[in-house]
Amino acid sequence: MSTAFPARELRIGTRTSPMALAQTARVTQLLHQLDPRLRTVAVPVRTEADLWHGELSGIGGKGLFVKALDVRLQSGDIDLALHCLKDVPGDVPFRAGLVVAAHLERADVRDVLVVPEHSAVRRLDDLPPGARVGTASVRRRAQLLRIRPDLRIVPVRGAVGTRLDLLDGRPTAPTTHTNTTDTTDTTDFADPAASTEPSSPAHLDALVLASAGLARLGLSHRARQIFEIEEVLPAVGAGVLSLECRRDDSAVAALLEQLNHEPTLTEATAERVMLQGLRGHCNSPIAGYCVTGPGGRLSLRGRVFSPDGAAFAQVHLCSDAPHDPAALGAHAATELLSQGARSLIDTGIPL
Numbered sequence: 001m002s003t004a005f006p007a008r009e010l011r012i013g014t015r016t017s018p019m020a021l022a023q024t025a026r027v028t029q030l031l032h033q034l035d036p037r038l039r040t041v042a043v044p045v046r047t048e049a050d051l052w053h054g055e056l057s058g059i060g061g062k063g064l065f066v067k068a069l070d071v072r073l074q075s076g077d078i079d080l081a082l083h084c085l086k087d088v089p090g091d092v093p094f095r096a097g098l099v100v101a102a103h104l105e106r107a108d109v110r111d112v113l114v115v116p117e118h119s120a121v122r123r124l125d126d127l128p129p130g131a132r133v134g135t136a137s138v139r140r141r142a143q144l145l146r147i148r149p150d151l152r153i154v155p156v157r158g159a160v161g162t163r164l165d166l167l168d169g170r171p172t173a174p175t176t177h178t179n180t181t182d183t184t185d186t187t188d189f190a191d192p193a194a195s196t197e198p199s200s201p202a203h204l205d206a207l208v209l210a211s212a213g214l215a216r217l218g219l220s221h222r223a224r225q226i227f228e229i230e231e232v233l234p235a236v237g238a239g240v241l242s243l244e245c246r247r248d249d250s251a252v253a254a255l256l257e258q259l260n261h262e263p264t265l266t267e268a269t270a271e272r273v274m275l276q277g278l279r280g281h282c283n284s285p286i287a288g289y290c291v292t293g294p295g296g297r298l299s300l301r302g303r304v305f306s307p308d309g310a311a312f313a314q315v316h317l318c319s320d321a322p323h324d325p326a327a328l329g330a331h332a333a334t335e336l337l338s339q340g341a342r343s344l345i346d347t348g349i350p351l
């Protein structure tokens, strides 16, 4: 039995980073537009992955960002969970009893180049040979190396604000496992072990970040080069916020469904079915982007890379039947697999 609103207080589970909190504020605003009498409370949840400073694959992968919120949702401690769809793994089954009730209208999906505050660099091409570019994303790494094989990719994780501090050479507060401020995206972290120069992990010539993330933080002015879709194909689910609730909580499900953006759901479905068909793990260099064209026609691009980007499989399919994004996604996965994507994912080596 679910109690109807507004008698009930709606508990919104979110990660704790400034970006996650900005997203929560936005969702809260949208909910209040639906019903000004709604009572909401944001419940920041620190995830295991937030407390870990090392390689995510060492503790169970990207799925940990999602798991802590899902467990709270299952137990009834929160009523809805906010996820960046991009962070929801394609190879982990959905937790029992949970459903994504809404996909919000997609924001900019593109990645951007960010350089130190007073740098004259405008584009990737302007960076000196061997420049150090920070990103922990294997998808970005592979595609950057395709364009500029000389670059040194430094794995930097953590909150966008902290990454920018690192880039700009501002001292960052020492982050510890008991840090009480923000841990979600927090730990600004350059992994010295993975860096080619362990002695100076902090020096970076540039970062690559998501345009949508910068926008949510009011930092869009920091974007220098905005990569074209074809240059750096976005992540599956980029720019999409998904709102999850318990399947049997019909009051919340009905509320959230009003926030669903149908074209975003369609596009996300095509991309996610492709991702699931590839059975990529959390650290696979996979990119995918579906866009709705005139007449509802879908265009889906997918790419799977070797770690250095030198080898890749790619597909670009269009559907005349706008209402079957899952079939389009499955078709794209099959095509990529026939080009040797399995071997790229499993061994990093093309067939």
Ligand SMILES: NCc1[nH]cc(CCC(=O)O)c1CC(=O)O
Binding pocket: 084, 085, 086, 087, 208, 209, 210, 212, 213, 237, 238, 239, 240, 241
């Ligand atoms: N992996 C972290 C993450 N998850 C979602 C976004 C940005 C917003 C989005 O694409 O939904 C980011 C930051 C980034 O990649 O720079």
